Amino acid sequence: MSKRIDVSDLNVYYGDFLAVEDVSMTLDAKSVTAFIGPSGCGKSTFLRTLNRMHEVIPGARVEGKVLLDGDNLYADGVDPVTVRSQIGMVFQRPNPFPTMSIRDNVLAGVKLNSRRMAKSDADELVETSLRSANLWNEVKDRLGKPGSGLSGGQQQRLCIARAIAVSPDVILMDEPCSALDPISTLAIEDLINELKDEYTVVIVTHNMQQAARVSDRTAFFNIAGTGKPGRLIEFAETATIFNNPGQKSTEDYVSGRFG
Amino acid sequence: MAALMTERKRSALTRGRLPRYTPYVVAGSAIVVAAALMSLIGFNVFGWAVLSAVLFAAGNVACSALVEGRRKAMDKLATSVVAGAFLVALLPLVSVIWTVLVNGIPGLLAPGFLGTSMKGVTGTVDNASVTNHTPVLGGVYHAMLGSVLITLWATLISVPVGLLTSIYLVEYSADNKFSKVITFLVDVMTGIPSIVAGLFAAAFFGLVMGPGTKTGFVAAVALSVLMIPVVVRSSEEMLKIVPNELREAAYALGVRKWRTILKVVIPTAISGIASGVTLAIARVIGETAPLLVTAGFATQINSNVFAGWMASLPTFIYTQIMTPTSPSNPDPSAQRAWAAALLLILLVMLLNLGARLVASLFAPKTGR
Numbered sequence: 001m002s003k004r005i006d007v008s009d010l011n012v013y014y015g016d017f018l019a020v021e022d023v024s025m026t027l028d029a030k031s032v033t034a035f036i037g038p039s040g041c042g043k044s045t046f047l048r049t050l051n052r053m054h055e056v057i058p059g060a061r062v063e064g065k066v067l068l069d070g071d072n073l074y075a076d077g078v079d080p081v082t083v084r085s086q087i088g089m090v091f092q093r094p095n096p097f098p099t100m101s102i103r104d105n106v107l108a109g110v111k112l113n114s115r116r117m118a119k120s121d122a123d124e125l126v127e128t129s130l131r132s133a134n135l136w137n138e139v140k141d142r143l144g145k146p147g148s149g150l151s152g153g154q155q156q157r158l159c160i161a162r163a164i165a166v167s168p169d170v171i172l173m174d175e176p177c178s179a180l181d182p183i184s185t186l187a188i189e190d191l192i193n194e195l196k197d198e199y200t201v202v203i204v205t206h207n208m209q210q211a212a213r214v215s216d217r218t219a220f221f222n223i224a225g226t227g228k229p230g231r232l233i234e235f236a237e238t239a240t241i242f243n244n245p246g247q248k249s250t251e252d253y254v255s256g257r258f259g
Numbered sequence: 260m261a262a263l264m265t266e267r268k269r270s271a272l273t274r275g276r277l278p279r280y281t282p283y284v285v286a287g288s289a290i291v292v293a294a295a296l297m298s299l300i301g302f303n304v305f306g307w308a309v310l311s312a313v314l315f316a317a318g319n320v321a322c323s324a325l326v327e328g329r330r331k332a333m334d335k336l337a338t339s340v341v342a343g344a345f346l347v348a349l350l351p352l353v354s355v356i357w358t359v360l361v362n363g364i365p366g367l368l369a370p371g372f373l374g375t376s377m378k379g380v381t382g383t384v385d386n387a388s389v390t391n392h393t394p395v396l397g398g399v400y401h402a403m404l405g406s407v408l409i410t411l412w413a414t415l416i417s418v419p420v421g422l423l424t425s426i427y428l429v430e431y432s433a434d435n436k437f438s439k440v441i442t443f444l445v446d447v448m449t450g451i452p453s454i455v456a457g458l459f460a461a462a463f464f465g466l467v468m469g470p471g472t473k474t475g476f477v478a479a480v481a482l483s484v485l486m487i488p489v490v491v492r493s494s495e496e497m498l499k500i501v502p503n504e505l506r507e508a509a510y511a512l513g514v515r516k517w518r519t520i521l522k523v524v525i526p527t528a529i530s531g532i533a534s535g536v537t538l539a540i541a542r543v544i545g546e547t548a549p550l551l552v553t554a555g556f557a558t559q560i561n562s563n564v565f566a567g568w569m570a571s572l573p574t575f576i577y578t579q580i581m582t583p584t585s586p587s588n589p590d591p592s593a594q595r596a597w598a599a600a601l602l603l604i605l606l607v608m609l610l611n612l613g614a615r616l617v618a619s620l621f622a623p624k625t626g627r
Binding site: 051056081084085088089093097112159162163 | 504512513518
């Protein structure tokens with residue numbers, strides 16, 4: 001399953017501070033969209049509004065609409081928990097649950113919600129999720145061991161497996177490779193390429209080569225100055241953004257002439 | 260190529276260093292000089308040891324200042340001060356343990372001490388055991404049982420209240436005014452003198468159940484007044500150090516907040532919470548004042564905390580010393596009191612060890 005997301009006229013506030021202003025964009029189903037831009041320009045904040053994770057931060061609120069296949073995430077009576085079970089998220093730092101084994105980490109979405117599951121179904125879910133995250137061969141002999149004993153790159157893939165296991169429609173990734181070495185990064189990038197056959201993937205990255213390698217479309221965010229809101233400057237095919245951008249500031253950023 | 264340089268006999272790098280044997284020489288002379296000085300003003304071992312230590316520290320620092328320079332001398336001075344402070348802090352502890360061991364072991368080993376109560380042990384019994392040189396009768400079973408039951412009930416009251424309070428403070432309050440008030444009140448509660456907690460419980464149950472109500476449960480309420488702030492504080496700290504990333508990871512999987520707290524946050528913090536609770540228990544099990552006014556003095560076994568007076572180890576010690584069973588022969592009572600004191604120390608020590616065990620049992624597993 002994979003769904004598209006339509007964002008229209010979205011403003012994000014922290015208290016009175018307008019953090020992201022007036023973003024409209026369409027994220028196609030079964031595609032990879034990359035968000036690039038300087039630090040503090042609101043890419044991560046915007047990403048978190050796509051599954052209402054920003055609400056974890058006190059005072060954060062949103063104006064505007066985010067439609068998941070036509071259903072507004074911010075309509076009255078929408079439970080953020082339902083939203084998050086359909087739109088999964090992978091974070092910057094790998095965060096497997098330290099109290100759980102590798103197997104339990106993959107099953108966390110099921111177990112933490114106390115859903116009953118036959119052991120054979122659980123085994124199958126663990127294997128398919130770990131296989132989709134390209135981690136099965138590395139951990140199949142130690143599923144009972146703690147997830148925190150894996151390397152950073154393996155932990156991040158475990159987190160991706162955990163996100164996949166609840167079968168979301170969309171997977172959001174907030175700089176998933178920024179804490180990883182180049183080889184683990186490559187593993188994750190390959191994985192993202194495979195994931196887009198089944199999921200809508202949105203990735204925030206500071207690495208422009210990575211955006212160029214993995215994404216179909218790229219959104220460039222920028223900020224006019226400290227204290228000003230972040231804005232979506234340009235949103236186009238990745239090739240266009242990197243080779244023939246429409247905006248001067250995009251060109252400056254992707255070619256390294258910014259500041 | 261130049262020939263390999265041979266190692267110089269006296270390295271330039273070790274210039275200005277005292278030889279290794281210096282501290283031993285200084286220590287030896289300090290002991291001798293101290294002995295000489297003490298013999299002038301009247302010798303005693305304690306003064307001799309203290310004076311030797313002071314002379315040793317001063318001599319060491321002086322030598323260092325002369326040869327090695329200011330930095331090394333300051334280092335030696337600081338080391339002496341730190342080591343001295345450590346020894347001073349250790350002194351009362353060692354002294355207490357030694358005294359209690361010496362005085363307590365005979366009573367603890369007396370037959371039936373752990374298994375019997377004071378029921379039927381009167382002044383005549385004690386007088387008889389002194390005149391006939393028979394073993395001291397009477398035991399602490401009733402007090403031990405009382406201490407354990409009262410503390411157990413205090414724990415049953417304080418842990419849910421304390422843990423839920425800390426969960427509210429950390430997970431739900433978002434630092435609002437109400438949480439600031441709670442934190443302030445918890446801080447105030449931490450400073451409540453234990454006798455006040457006892458009087459509160461006595462007065463409260465006096466109002467509700469009728470005047471003079473003294474049961475184990477009243478004592479448990481008094482102890483929980485002392486225990487709750489400790490539990491709140493320690494669990495709060497433990498919940499705070501659970502990384503936010505784990506909460507976010509659970510939320511991002513579509514897990515509800517209360518389930519996240521129950522199944523991710525608390526399991527991650529459980530080892531710290533458990534050891535905090537155990538230390539809180541160890542803290543209140545030795546309380547005397549609140550028990551004196553709430554549980555009364557019993558000499559017989561009472562396993563019902565809701566009815567009747569109940570003995571406990573601290574009050575047992577207190578009554579045995581202050582009002583010996585046989586006023587003309589207080590020695591058997593003193594022996595029982597020392598033995599009970601030793602037992603109490605052993606209990607607290609076991610609880611502390613238990614806290615460590617619990618912490619390591621519940622700690623998140625590591626390994627590959």
